[in-house]
Amino acid sequence: MAEVKAVTPNNKEDMPEEIPGVMTTSSSAISDFLKKTKAQDLINWGRKNSLWFTVNAMGCCGVELLSTGMAHYDTDRFGIIPRNSPRHADVLIISGYVTKKYLPALQRIWDQMPAPKWVICFGDCAISGGPFYESYSTAQNIDEIFPVDVYVPGCPPRCEALIQAFVELQQKIAAKKDKGTEY
Amino acid sequence: MDAKTMIDSLSSQFTGTIYDVSVESDIRIIAKVKPENVKDICRYLKDKLSFGHLCCEFAVDYPNRNEIEVVYVIGSYDHPVVLTLKAILPRDNPEIESVVPVYWNANWYERETYELFGVKYLNHPDLRPLVLPREMLGEWPLRKDYKGFPNKTARNLV
Amino acid sequence: MDNTVGPSEMIVHLGPQHPMMPGPFRLNAKLRGETVVDSEVEMGYIHKGIEKILESKTYLQGITIVDRICYLAALTNEEAYVGCVEKLAGIEVPQRAQYIRVIMEELSRIQSHLLGMGEYASFVGFVSMFMYTIKEREDVMSIMDSVTGARVTHSFLRFGGVKDDLPEGLKEDVKHVFANLRKAIDSYEDMYSTDTIYKGRTVGIGVLQAEAAKDIGVSGPPLRATGVAFDIRKAEPYLVYKDLDFKVCTQTAGDVFARVQVRLDEMRESMYIIEQCLDQIPNGPLFPEGTAYGRRSPVMRVPAGEVFHRVEDPRGEMGFYMVSDGSDKPYRVKIRGPVYPTLQTLPPLLKGVNVADIVAIAGSMDTCTSEVDR
Numbered sequence: 001m002a003e004v005k006a007v008t009p010n011n012k013e014d015m016p017e018e019i020p021g022v023m024t025t026s027s028s029a030i031s032d033f034l035k036k037t038k039a040q041d042l043i044n045w046g047r048k049n050s051l052w053f054t055v056n057a058m059g060c061c062g063v064e065l066l067s068t069g070m071a072h073y074d075t076d077r078f079g080i081i082p083r084n085s086p087r088h089a090d091v092l093i094i095s096g097y098v099t100k101k102y103l104p105a106l107q108r109i110w111d112q113m114p115a116p117k118w119v120i121c122f123g124d125c126a127i128s129g130g131p132f133y134e135s136y137s138t139a140q141n142i143d144e145i146f147p148v149d150v151y152v153p154g155c156p157p158r159c160e161a162l163i164q165a166f167v168e169l170q171q172k173i174a175a176k177k178d179k180g181t182e183y
Numbered sequence: 184m185d186a187k188t189m190i191d192s193l194s195s196q197f198t199g200t201i202y203d204v205s206v207e208s209d210i211r212i213i214a215k216v217k218p219e220n221v222k223d224i225c226r227y228l229k230d231k232l233s234f235g236h237l238c239c240e241f242a243v244d245y246p247n248r249n250e251i252e253v254v255y256v257i258g259s260y261d262h263p264v265v266l267t268l269k270a271i272l273p274r275d276n277p278e279i280e281s282v283v284p285v286y287w288n289a290n291w292y293e294r295e296t297y298e299l300f301g302v303k304y305l306n307h308p309d310l311r312p313l314v315l316p317r318e319m320l321g322e323w324p325l326r327k328d329y330k331g332f333p334n335k336t337a338r339n340l341v
Numbered sequence: 342m343d344n345t346v347g348p349s350e351m352i353v354h355l356g357p358q359h360p361m362m363p364g365p366f367r368l369n370a371k372l373r374g375e376t377v378v379d380s381e382v383e384m385g386y387i388h389k390g391i392e393k394i395l396e397s398k399t400y401l402q403g404i405t406i407v408d409r410i411c412y413l414a415a416l417t418n419e420e421a422y423v424g425c426v427e428k429l430a431g432i433e434v435p436q437r438a439q440y441i442r443v444i445m446e447e448l449s450r451i452q453s454h455l456l457g458m459g460e461y462a463s464f465v466g467f468v469s470m471f472m473y474t475i476k477e478r479e480d481v482m483s484i485m486d487s488v489t490g491a492r493v494t495h496s497f498l499r500f501g502g503v504k505d506d507l508p509e510g511l512k513e514d515v516k517h518v519f520a521n522l523r524k525a526i527d528s529y530e531d532m533y534s535t536d537t538i539y540k541g542r543t544v545g546i547g548v549l550q551a552e553a554a555k556d557i558g559v560s561g562p563p564l565r566a567t568g569v570a571f572d573i574r575k576a577e578p579y580l581v582y583k584d585l586d587f588k589v590c591t592q593t594a595g596d597v598f599a600r601v602q603v604r605l606d607e608m609r610e611s612m613y614i615i616e617q618c619l620d621q622i623p624n625g626p627l628f629p630e631g632t633a634y635g636r637r638s639p640v641m642r643v644p645a646g647e648v649f650h651r652v653e654d655p656r657g658e659m660g661f662y663m664v665s666d667g668s669d670k671p672y673r674v675k676i677r678g679p680v681y682p683t684l685q686t687l688p689p690l691l692k693g694v695n696v697a698d699i700v701a702i703a704g705s706m707d708t709c710t711s712e713v714d715r
Contacts, residue, residue: 314385
């Protein structure tokens with residue numbers, strides 16, 4: 001079994017008192033340790049089955065995003081629930097062209113989301129610019145800005161494609177290959 | 184009242200300021216106006232000829248002729264005639280009187296034309312950029328000689 | 342809006358990200374207590390420069406781009422664009438193609454109203470209504486899907502005709518779906534007109550008078566809710582609308598409730614139009630005979646000239662102004678969207694209302710920000 005490493009602070013004054021028989025540690029050390037054990041599999045199983053996403057309709061794909069969360073496709077049955085506030089959400093879906101004016105707002109939404117969090121690029125515009133790749137007002141190369149886990153091509157992709165994207169994200173999380181957590 | 188009588192009434196009221204009138208069909212008229220009279224003409228159109236609906240207002244850039252055309256497309260809620268008015272401005276310093284006092288919804292059209300073409304509207308209540316970020320003001324992206332289009336920054340391009 | 346804040350005043354930013362409508366925009370509201378003192382709308386978060394892009398595309402490529410102006414009304418956008426080119430080039434559309442276009446555009450109106458209305462119900466606290474309307478909308482979408490092969494962006498219209506003929510058995514499908522939809526619309530109307538909470542949140546809220554609406558340049562359902570029977574399908578008939586029997590739905594109150602009611606009535610009228618079309622549709626070619634126009638039309642040069650063509654969008658008057666210089670690409674295209682003037686009415690309409698009514702009023706306009714930004 002791996003060893004729990006105690007964190008040693010730089011300053012002598014910050015050093016906690018030595019208590020015989022007790023090893024001091026920090027919470028990040030514990031979670032780093034857990035990542036190497038079977039317990040992480042259990043945590044990931046929990047995470048992958050409740051992927052809540054932000055409703056952030058930014059373009060044509062936003063319409064399909066709305067329908068995916070609604071009655072007919074009903075992603076609630078997979079634990080994928082649309083949330084209006086980014087603070088409740090785990091998954092940011094970039095659903096359209098990112099313009100130079102909107103990019104700061106999108107980064108702010110990303111910052112507001114609590115970790116662990118994932119990004120899905122939904123539609124051609126978010127992946128490579130789509131039909132607007134040459135426009136003067138869109139920002140390109142979104143994958144350099146956000147750690148994208150799943151790309152969904154299509155203009156716009158159908159609702160089934162988004163469900164498939166979530167399934168792939170679940171598989172990635174289960175296999176510990178996602179970018180939401182550093183293993 | 185049909186298109187012919189409307190344009191007759193307009194030209195008799197503003198002799199010399201309206202020229203190149205062409206009646207394309209029963210419901211379409213195109214005319215050119217002197218830029219300094221645009222507001223008065225619009226006021227007359229709205230009050231007397233019931234052209235109460237400004238469909239849109241925009242600009243067209245003609246670098247060869249060194250001109251920018253400001254186009255007003257004015258319709259009506261009462262009759263189907265649509266009148267297209269064109270005011271020709273110099274390309275170096277395009278300035279024209281704002282029609283916001285007459286047509287309230289010209290506000291955004293003029294803000295947009297300002298940021299995309301650099302047409303300066305005099306006496307506009309709030310001439311700020313509408314759709315572009317503030318840093319891009321002064322680039323006039325819809326002019327024909329704009330350098331930033333097509334944008335080649337996309338890495339994934341073949 | 343003046344950004345100085347007086348005593349007991351604060352500025353609240355709604356947006357740019359919010360679930361209020363498909364597309365980001367920002368509404369800055371200055372509040373005194375719970376009352377809106379002043380507000381301003383900030384646009385441009387999804388401005389993608391469609392007008393500039395269209396100048397660099399050939400006419401045929403342009404159809405794909407105009408689809409994405411407003412993704413809830415892709416077919417009416419195409420109709421306005423294709424209509425411009427047809428007027429300039431003098432192309433006659435065969436009867437059958439015209440009927441197919443009308444059928445598809447009215448279907449697109451139904452799905453847009455279903456989404457807009459359901460979404461609106463969720464703004465005023467009726468999330469389950471959104472579920473109901475989306476369920477019906479999926480049925481309409483599957484009909485559109487069976488004809489065009491796409492759900493949102495269709496690229497279905499071509500110069501002089503349409504891409505494909507109607508599939509076999511469409512009439513039965515439509516009959517089946519419309520029977521359900523009629524029942525559903527009746528039940529929506531029932532729910533809307535009897536629910537006390539809904540009525541309390543909508544009746545008498547955000548009243549727009551007819552004169553003010555005309556002055557502002559509003560068109561579509563918000564204008565018809567004030568009692569002005571202005572509809573491009575009647576005022577300036579295009580396609581075969583002059584041969585069809587339909588009425589312009591109006592209400593007189595001009596408030597939020599009336600706008601939703603107009604949309605409900607319009608869906609019934611659209612269904613009636615589609616049923617007439619399916620009965621009357623003649624057999625014949627999809628493209629003008631003896632010409633090169635077809636599914637893959639050749640590189641076409643459009644004669645120099647200028648044209649303004651307008652159609653009735655689900656949201657109002659959609660117009661294209663096209664300047665052609667005789668080459669294979671348009672020289673300048675101006676898109677006149679119906680929501681553009683409608684969104685401008687928000688600051689005067691919101692003056693003096695409560696915070697909770699901001700969403701009720703802004704949502705009732707059924708705005709599509711993508712079309713304002715372009």
